[in-house]
Amino acid sequence: MTRSADFWNSAYDNDIAPWVIDEPQPAIVALERDGWIQGRVLDIGCGAGEHTILLTKLGYDVLGIDLAASAVAFARRNAAAQGVPAARFDVGDAIALGDAGTPPVYDTIVDSALFHIFGTEPDARAAYVRSLHALCKPGGLVDILALSDDGPGFGPQISDSLIRESFTDGWELEDLQSTRYRGRVTAGALEQQPDLGVPEGSSINVAAWLARIRRV
DSSP: OOOOHHHHHHHHHTTOOTTOOSSOOHHHHHHHHTTOOOSEEEEETOTTOHHHHHHHHTTOEEEEEESOHHHHHHHHHHHHHTTOTTOEEEEOOTTGGGOTTOOOOEEEEEEESOGGGGTTOHHHHHHHHHHHHHHEEEEEEEEEEEEBSSSSOSSOOBOHHHHHHHSOTTEEEEEEEEEEEEEEOOHHHHHHOGGGOSOTTOEEEEEEEEEEEEEO
16 A cells, blocks of 8 residues: 555664665566666666666666655665765655656656555556656556565565556556565564564565566
């Protein structure tokens, strides 16, 4: 479900975010390796900034945005610590970014673990998809990595059909496959899902979807 900026700020301020793993998601690294990240890039819901940092290192024109000011501050510190001070981050609302009049300037939008938070809120999900459409150039790609309901995990989990149903008019779903999402087992994650089978502080790979969607 969607949460306030204060909720997300608290996750970074108190170091309890299970998605902060000190490395890019392997599925996103593979996307770039396979050529599915091109041109000007938006890392939407960038969190700790690992994907923006990676893509900046590789020479992409990339911007990371996040609703939480604490996430953006964390990402900037992270970039500096990794020797990538050129990595760019801004605070921004993923839904409001696509307000009327916004020019479609991005060739690729990378969504790592943002889309699924709208899973139980159809109005917010539709608004988010409209925002993506407004931001992405015609012919551009939206790459989505989302937690799957196909197995135990943590956080909001969604079905593949929800992705299919959300991207119809103005979109072409080119690929949708099962993959894994790497997380960090926090006390909160164990409270939510006690049968994860690994101790607190461990890393874990849970079921996820990887979607490649073209803006038409």
